[in-house]
Amino acid sequence: MARWNVNSTSYTIVYSLILAVVVSVVLALVAAVLHPYQERNQKLEKMNYILHALGVYLDDPDSVEAFYQRTIYEVVGRPSGEIEEGGRGPGPAFAVSIAQEYKVAPEERRLPVFIYLGESEPVFVLPMWGTGLWGPIWGYVALRADLKTIRGVVFDHKSETPGLGAEIATLQFQKQFEGKAAYDEEGNVLIRVVKPTLVQQETDIEGLSGATMTTKGLDEMLREWLALYRPLLEKLKKEQPWQTASDVAQHVKAPIPPILVDKRESI
Amino acid sequence: MGEVAAAPRKKVSFRQYLTHLTEPVQRMNPITVQILGICSALAVTVKLKPALFMAGAVLFVLVFSNFLISLLRNTIPHRIRMIVELVVISFFVILVDEVLRAFAYDVSKQLSVFVGLIITNCIIMGRLEAFAMGNKPLPSILDGIGNALGYGIILIMIAVVRELLGSGTLLGWQVIPASWYELGYINNGLMVLPPSALLVLGTIVWLHRAWNKQLIDVS
Numbered sequence: 361m362a363r364w365n366v367n368s369t370s371y372t373i374v375y376s377l378i379l380a381v382v383v384s385v386v387l388a389l390v391a392a393v394l395h396p397y398q399e400r401n402q403k404l405e406k407m408n409y410i411l412h413a414l415g416v417y418l419d420d421p422d423s424v425e426a427f428y429q430r431t432i433y434e435v436v437g438r439p440s441g442e443i444e445e446g447g448r449g450p451g452p453a454f455a456v457s458i459a460q461e462y463k464v465a466p467e468e469r470r471l472p473v474f475i476y477l478g479e480s481e482p483v484f485v486l487p488m489w490g491t492g493l494w495g496p497i498w499g500y501v502a503l504r505a506d507l508k509t510i511r512g513v514v515f516d517h518k519s520e521t522p523g524l525g526a527e528i529a530t531l532q533f534q535k536q537f538e539g540k541a542a543y544d545e546e547g548n549v550l551i552r553v554v555k556p557t558l559v560q561q562e563t564d565i566e567g568l569s570g571a572t573m574t575t576k577g578l579d580e581m582l583r584e585w586l587a588l589y590r591p592l593l594e595k596l597k598k599e600q601p602w603q604t605a606s607d608v609a610q611h612v613k614a615p616i617p618p619i620l621v622d623k624r625e626s627i
Numbered sequence: 628m629g630e631v632a633a634a635p636r637k638k639v640s641f642r643q644y645l646t647h648l649t650e651p652v653q654r655m656n657p658i659t660v661q662i663l664g665i666c667s668a669l670a671v672t673v674k675l676k677p678a679l680f681m682a683g684a685v686l687f688v689l690v691f692s693n694f695l696i697s698l699l700r701n702t703i704p705h706r707i708r709m710i711v712e713l714v715v716i717s718f719f720v721i722l723v724d725e726v727l728r729a730f731a732y733d734v735s736k737q738l739s740v741f742v743g744l745i746i747t748n749c750i751i752m753g754r755l756e757a758f759a760m761g762n763k764p765l766p767s768i769l770d771g772i773g774n775a776l777g778y779g780i781i782l783i784m785i786a787v788v789r790e791l792l793g794s795g796t797l798l799g800w801q802v803i804p805a806s807w808y809e810l811g812y813i814n815n816g817l818m819v820l821p822p823s824a825l826l827v828l829g830t831i832v833w834l835h836r837a838w839n840k841q842l843i844d845v846s
């Protein structure tokens with residue numbers, strides 16, 4: 361080491377250059393090697409959101425993917441009710457980033473719908489995105505074929521307060537939505553998330569006390585997206601595009617017995 | 628720079644080596660005595676699982692950066708030594724972050740930005756400056772393990788208290804029996820909020836000093 365003057369300017373420049381190049385090359389290699397694993401994790405997370413909203417819980421990543429591919433038909437539509445694309449999952453709707461759509465004016469958004477065909481009646485899973493207190497919140501609402509009753513919901517958040525706003529991600533909170541009516545007979549959004557003291561109608565969801573802003577954000581998210589989805593849902597119910605898609609039609613005839621075990625961790 | 632090489636070669640006993648490992652766990656504990664790394668001790672201790680992963684991540688980063696900096700210590704230009712230290716720390720932190728995102732996705736989501744913030748954890752930079760820059764690789768590794776353990780133990784202690792009292796669980800398993808809840812027991816809501824970590828940490832600092840009188844600051 362003594363051969364070079366460690367504190368000379370040229371040594372310092374060369375040293376920092378070599379260090380920077382070595383570190384960045386190694387990190388780039390690591391990132392490239394791990395990327396497929398990370399991508400699969402994100403894909404599985406999204407599939408699990410959708411399946412959990414339906415009440416389907418599978419531990420093993422391979423069976424999650426297999427179950428999803430067998431039972432989910434995807435559609436991308438518009439708030440006007442127009443159906444743009446359809447196909448087996450994971451397909452056109454899976455690629456739509458609801459976070460990106462949230463930034464677009466409501467009437468111009470692309471609406472992904474995940475249709476569960478594992479039972480005699482289809483179930484529509486509607487992704488949505490909104491704003492909580494500290495950051496984004498998002499959710500998946502599973503709606504029964506009567507286009508009214510909620511079968512189940514999943515909510516999650518980026519950075520709501522633990523113990524307060526973060527409770528939207530817990531089972532106790534989400535259970536409240538099961539069986540509630542999302543729309544009235546005319547198709548207007550009925551469901552509301554309100555302060556515990558303001559619960560009036562049978563369809564009101566008791567919000568979280570101490571988390572007013574998260575509750576409000578959740579309420580706004582639900583009402584905004586449910587209203588946007590309505591025309592598309594009516595069209596989907598009428599046209600049933602999955603019936604003509606040959607590769608999924610057989611599943612409607614021979615429904616797969618659902619796995620309905622609630623294993624969500626109650627935090 | 629030269630003082631390490633110039634010092635007369637002295638046989639270092641095993642016991643002396645061992646103090647590099649044991650000192651930071653107790654008498655020179657980075658959190659309770661040096662009051663470093665408090666930010667992450669408050670942020671990731673709501674549940675035990677993220678605290679364990681955080682402790683593991685800091686152990687990995689601290690041991691490897693201490694080792695690498697110690698190896699390079701005589702080649703690092705003095706004027707950019709802190710930048711070199713930072714590059715080495717960042718390198719290992721990014722490595723940990725990438726691996727967690729690939730193989731422990733749910734934990735990486737819970738730790739979120741705090742993995743990245745290991746870069747700014749004062750304990751790591753402090754050990755590189757104070758120890759690895761002037762010591763041989765083996766003592767540096769031991770010093771790294773010792774300090775990371777000292778950090779991790781406190782983190783785990785806080786997390787156990789907070790998860791047990793705040794959620795009634797440990798590592799997600801229900802510990803407080805359901806019958807207690809029926810009798811009117813309720814989880815302490817304060818424990819899931821950041822201020823409670825400060826209270827628990829303060830209690831640990833107090834107990835530590837009550838037990839080891841040497842630590843009491845008489846000034």
